[in-house]
Amino acid sequence: QVQLVESGGGLVQGGGSLRLSCAASGRTFSSYAMGWFRQAPGKEREIVASISWTGGNTYYADSVKGRFTISRDNAKNTVHLQMNSLKPEDTAVYYCAASRKLGVVIGSTGYNYWGQGTQVTVSS
Numbered sequence: 001q002v003q004l005v006e007s008g009g010g011l012v013q014g015g016g017s018l019r020l021s022c023a024a025s026g027r028t029f030s031s032y033a034m035g036w037f038r039q040a041p042g043k044e045r046e047i048v049a050s051i052s053w054t055g056g057n058t059y060y061a062d063s064v065k066g067r068f069t070i071s072r073d074n075a076k077n078t079v080h081l082q083m084n085s086l087k088p089e090d091t092a093v094y095y096c097a098a099s100r101k102l103g104v105v106i107g108s109t110g111y112n113y114w115g116q117g118t119q120v121t122v123s124s
Helices: none
Strands: 004-007 010-013 018-024 033-039 046-051 058-060 068-073 078-083 092-099 118-123
Touching: 004 092, 018 033, 018 092, 018 118, 033 068, 033 078, 046 068, 046 078, 058 068
Parallel strands: 010 118
Antiparallel strands: 004 018, 018 078, 033 046, 033 092, 046 058, 068 078, 092 118
16 A cells, blocks of 8 residues: 655746655555646646656656656655746646556556645746
8 A cells, every 4th residue: 555645736937846746655665656647627637747666767748848857766755746847737736646567657547546636826
């Protein structure tokens, strides 16, 4: 069982930056691929980024490529999402997720555990 707790969301002006963190419980954190998803009002949940269990492989949605960076610290059981050059269309609830698979996982059905989410609001 893995429990995930996100933090770092908030209100930021367009062009600004935020760093989301996800703290995971459990001794086997390093055995999970991790991902960040987001869901805006009236829209489906979508993948933002994914990172493999070693951190050696990453995936980014086209909409965030070049602006967001996913990273993990297996010693501290944490995964981060650095978000730069934020746009109003990045406004959403952001969710951290863990997958028992080892490589990057793009589909939401590939994830086994989810956090409660943290709100990110980008003003224009």
